[in-house]
Amino acid sequence: MKLHENLQALGSSATAYRYDNPDPSLLESFPSPFAIGELNPVGATGTIHIECPEFTCLCPLTGQPDFARIVIDYQPDKLCVESKSLKLYLGSFRMFGEFHEAGVNRICNDLVKLLAPVSLTVRGEFTPRGGIPFWPTAEYRKP
Amino acid sequence: MKLHENLQALGSSATAYRYDNPDPSLLESFPSPFAIGELNPVGATGTIHIECPEFTCLCPLTGQPDFARIVIDYQPDKLCVESKSLKLYLGSFRMFGEFHEAGVNRICNDLVKLLAPVSLTVRGEFTPRGGIPFWPTAEYRKP
Amino acid sequence: MKLHENLQALGSSATAYRYDNPDPSLLESFPSPFAIGELNPVGATGTIHIECPEFTCLCPLTGQPDFARIVIDYQPDKLCVESKSLKLYLGSFRMFGEFHEAGVNRICNDLVKLLAPVSLTVRGEFTPRGGIPFWPTAEYRKP
Amino acid sequence: MKLHENLQALGSSATAYRYDNPDPSLLESFPSPFAIGELNPVGATGTIHIECPEFTCLCPLTGQPDFARIVIDYQPDKLCVESKSLKLYLGSFRMFGEFHEAGVNRICNDLVKLLAPVSLTVRGEFTPRGGIPFWPTAEYRKP
Amino acid sequence: MKLHENLQALGSSATAYRYDNPDPSLLESFPSPFAIGELNPVGATGTIHIECPEFTCLCPLTGQPDFARIVIDYQPDKLCVESKSLKLYLGSFRMFGEFHEAGVNRICNDLVKLLAPVSLTVRGEFTPRGGIPFWPTAEYRKP
Amino acid sequence: MKLHENLQALGSSATAYRYDNPDPSLLESFPSPFAIGELNPVGATGTIHIECPEFTCLCPLTGQPDFARIVIDYQPDKLCVESKSLKLYLGSFRMFGEFHEAGVNRICNDLVKLLAPVSLTVRGEFTPRGGIPFWPTAEYRKP
Amino acid sequence: MKLHENLQALGSSATAYRYDNPDPSLLESFPSPFAIGELNPVGATGTIHIECPEFTCLCPLTGQPDFARIVIDYQPDKLCVESKSLKLYLGSFRMFGEFHEAGVNRICNDLVKLLAPVSLTVRGEFTPRGGIPFWPTAEYRKP
Amino acid sequence: MKLHENLQALGSSATAYRYDNPDPSLLESFPSPFAIGELNPVGATGTIHIECPEFTCLCPLTGQPDFARIVIDYQPDKLCVESKSLKLYLGSFRMFGEFHEAGVNRICNDLVKLLAPVSLTVRGEFTPRGGIPFWPTAEYRKP
Amino acid sequence: MKLHENLQALGSSATAYRYDNPDPSLLESFPSPFAIGELNPVGATGTIHIECPEFTCLCPLTGQPDFARIVIDYQPDKLCVESKSLKLYLGSFRMFGEFHEAGVNRICNDLVKLLAPVSLTVRGEFTPRGGIPFWPTAEYRKP
Amino acid sequence: MKLHENLQALGSSATAYRYDNPDPSLLESFPSPFAIGELNPVGATGTIHIECPEFTCLCPLTGQPDFARIVIDYQPDKLCVESKSLKLYLGSFRMFGEFHEAGVNRICNDLVKLLAPVSLTVRGEFTPRGGIPFWPTAEYRKP
């Protein structure tokens, strides 16, 4: 079995970018190598740290652009998120308006639904508005 | 329901800046998206980190200007502080004289009264006077 | 005479953001204080350095988002560019596709037409694609 | 002769801070030691670099606070600017509204009138508004 | 009641600098605003971080100058240390010879005696001698 | 006319990576927008700065891997280098052995032949071998 | 006994670099000095931190090169990994294609098999693809 | 009693540098001021952080020079290490060959024997060999 | 001939530190190796860059301590300044009061008298007073 | 012809390190690729920047170790210096005593004799002694 046999976005030339609405159906996963005994006989625990410095959306009230670095940390259970699909998903916020706190909460919820991880954290390091940066964080732990 | 339906300062052109006295009535809140079940079905915990590098007030004894970066970290319960109203509130210290320790304590108390948060911390990173920077911190946790 | 008596974007609450096409008509200018004898009796030479770290456009071939810091340096003759109108102009590239080199050249040409400056330089510090950042610069000097 | 025999602000306990209007009469000078033969028999050329990271004024249109680091470089002829008087002068912009370009031009003209220097440059490194920092510079050279 | 009604050094023009011996009588305190119920009704805990990058004393054996950044962190009980009096106290080590470890221990003991704090830490970040920096720390916690 | 109508590598899904030999036929160019009058009516001069932090080749004597950041600066005449083709060209050094000085000289010569630029500089910032980094530069100017 | 009497790669001139496949047989170990009583009579605990900033492999789907800094932390039991053999082992990934998560998991498993350590962590700090860096970590602790 | 009455290296002009062999007899100690009740009546706990960025020894196999920053942290019981004697001790490794792990272990053991501390840690931050830095740490805690 | 045969301060155990007055008689020189044909047959030009981050003196008006990094750059003719004698000379300002501009001018004049250099520059990077750092420079060139 | 056909140190396992005396006979050169027409048909000018952060020698008076970063910049004429031979040459200063200025002058002269370059500069960035770093530079230009 190849880890990536069901992936569609990675390496495809027919990528269609969507910018109008956050779209969790763009997200794809693949089996975590840490969860496959033959690949991980010593039973190491895997975690993944991801930084997306090129996130942008709109202010829901004024319509002006907002920019952020989105930082994701998670401990997978059975699934990992595929990198190009994550790029497409984050890109789909481009013309969407939402408060900082609500956007970070949305990304966290969409990824937890996709991956059913052991734990997952999303931090949005937004650039300053009115000279003041707001950085919300959403932290999930499997009950 | 829109998260921001009761906000007044954000996006308004009639902003009136007040500089003479710290005025907690300038602060506005909105419902925390982390506390709304339909927005956060996985039950992620939210926290918010805020930096205000443009704070200034006066020395209560000498009248000379003081400058600080105000850093706020909090875990909301039902409410979040709105960003433009926070800017206006911090701006209202501009012509007010107060010791570093007392000002940081005041900001912490005003925000706790507004938000009734799970926890909230305010640190004032004041620039040096006499070559020595003083950085007081006030830390609140719901009993 | 007020320097800013003809400005429209700054301080207005009716700002309409346009994202579909680079639109030089969004740019506004005001009289340079360096060119007004009563304000500058000693005859100092003025120059202005501007950084726009939140620029984004699209790739004309693949449609994927591009991000850049746009850095502008100019020596005004009679006119200065107003800051909020520059923000709106740069924001109008948001859904437009263009090569890095062509976009930087376009910004330079639009600003030179607006200001007729003594000199003006635009540098686009684009983030890496394929691991490689390209940073084009366009440099104008009045003949 | 003492270099500082005519100074008034430095070491005085009766300092009265003025915040309402830029006031060049607050500025004081003292004889440049580089221009006094007995102190400088080898004829070295003196220059002075000054940074004022705690400058604040208001926006003339919106009334919101602006913040900047003011950087001054000059080559004195007969006079040097005294440090505490410069602090008081820069502090007098606190409640005054002026465009970035006009404020930098004003500081340059006030210092040139005080000092009649060989050359003098003022740069205002203002913090971002709308995500964009504007840094004007005024440069004077004795004709 | 004013927090600062008993202070003497701050704002005084008659400051007499003493350099010959570490003198704890130079230290002054004021009531902690965190300990005054009407100022802190939510009961926030206060802590203060202080950096003194301009500390200098002498080597007790060779007489050569030593330099350090003194970093103090404390949680006040009823009293806070006043900033100008701390500057004068640290300045009184200027012509005094003492080992790094003994000097840090002395500052910690003098401040604990003044403030009776919940906890207090002093770290001396001394510059290298013989290419090697020694940084002693003294840490006090109320029993 | 589209600037990119003849490009082949960019946006293609059939990219074939070659690693065995530096291959200048991988390089592609497109018309410089700075050289097209209708795009650049004010006659601005264009320059491009490029950084390739992911360059690797082999040591010709020992076969061990070498790593470098390749920095390219050029002033185009009629042509610009396309970014994905440059990535493929630099990738073709992966299994090739050559001295640092010879590799930098080769890249410079291959790009000058492709672009016939006004000027072009290539610097190779190689990581240390034996604790010592060697950074050769090749600088071309049209005679 | 010499700690290094069985080592083969270090100091050898006949090093043969292999690039086609991750090859754990390239790894060599030597007795940990922390585990030898006569060298460590006070019974100090040893740990080792290693950084390999020059790691490169290929993408299993697109064949394009990937680059990473590999960071290893371990607490040895009886054995330590020899530095030149580790370099050769990491170099053997050069022409091999594997997902980031799988490669980090592989390095962790190969080192645990070699060393039987008390604990061992491998982090792969990969450079961005599509503007997004992925950094997987594998963490092993002896049961 | 003077803390330093038995010291020999500090302030002596007859310093004889030894480079041929690590020599623990070069190390000297003095009574910890934290352990003397009259100096430390409040009973503060002392710790000392030391950095030696100028350490060099040889590779035991190839004879090539190795370089490291040696970082020491300890909590003294009755004794502190004197700074110049530590410099001489670390200098005595200059022409001695030893593996990184063994050298760090040796320094830790020699210092524990000298000081009988509550705890003591030695980290060797060696510069890269083959592009890879190895940083061993030895950590001692009094049983 | 030894370059250092007439030096007195370096390596001497009888160093007497003077702190009361700037004392140019503490300065010592040695023959420049760049000026000795047998040492420099190719005729290279020598220059020396020196940084003294541990300079301190007093304010002539208020008596409070001032701190600075003194940076010296010179091109020797026949003589170089010896390092330990420079340390002693700079240390002799410790209890002396002088304006920043006058102190930098004094150091420049004392070194030019000692060395008769081709050129010599002294910059005093003083720490902020009133939040504002003043950095005077004195620049000498042989006529 | 191979550029490296006469090199001896690089890739040799029989390297003998010499530490007792600066030995220019250790230096080796190879033909500059920039000077070979068939390798450089466009006639680019080559320059090389080299940093040696691991240089150490002794003080000629006190015998204590000195450390420096040696930075070399040169424009070759017909020859380039080989990297491993340069490492061996710089290593031969290890047990040699010489003033900073004389050592930098020596390295410059030895390299100019080896390479007959168009220009060559050597800077020695020595670590502080007595808190003061001395950085001599020797600059050669072919007459």
Ligand SMILES: [Ca+2]
């Ligand atoms: Ca992945």
Ligand SMILES: [Ca+2]
């Ligand atoms: Ca802003």
Ligand SMILES: [Ca+2]
């Ligand atoms: Ca918000």
Ligand SMILES: [Ca+2]
């Ligand atoms: Ca200050």
Ligand SMILES: [Ca+2]
């Ligand atoms: Ca403006």
Ligand SMILES: [Ca+2]
């Ligand atoms: Ca001054």
Ligand SMILES: [Ca+2]
């Ligand atoms: Ca205070």
Ligand SMILES: [Ca+2]
């Ligand atoms: Ca030193």
Ligand SMILES: [Ca+2]
């Ligand atoms: Ca391009």
Ligand SMILES: [Ca+2]
């Ligand atoms: Ca090792």
Ligand SMILES: [Ca+2]
């Ligand atoms: Ca990329």
Ligand SMILES: [Ca+2]
């Ligand atoms: Ca000590």
Ligand SMILES: [Ca+2]
């Ligand atoms: Ca190396």
Ligand SMILES: [Ca+2]
């Ligand atoms: Ca010297």
Ligand SMILES: [Ca+2]
């Ligand atoms: Ca080379």
Ligand SMILES: [Ca+2]
């Ligand atoms: Ca030192």
